[in-house]
Amino acid sequence: MKIEKHDESHTSQQCPCCPKKRKVSSRIYTCPCGYTNHRDIHGASNFFAKTFYGEIRELDFSLQSTKYLRIA
Numbered sequence: 001m002k003i004e005k006h007d008e009s010h011t012s013q014q015c016p017c018c019p020k021k022r023k024v025s026s027r028i029y030t031c032p033c034g035y036t037n038h039r040d041i042h043g044a045s046n047f048f049a050k051t052f053y054g055e056i057r058e059l060d061f062s063l064q065s066t067k068y069l070r071i072a
Helices: 039-053
Strands: 028-030 036-038
Touching: 028 039, 036 039
Parallel strands: none
Antiparallel strands: 028 036
16 A cells, blocks of 8 residues: 655645635635635545646536435
């Protein structure tokens, strides 16, 4: 088994469409340029792009709907 380390800095803060960075406190990441995506999908797709393409760039990883289940 081979393990590689990759830098995850700014993958949840940077917009993949423009160079703007912002911290998000809600479940949806929204940028003033018009980009919007679920926060977890946004961070994961940015990390994937940075790891495999060497830069954060827009990829088409979008959810059709999100349902949150809470167990009491």
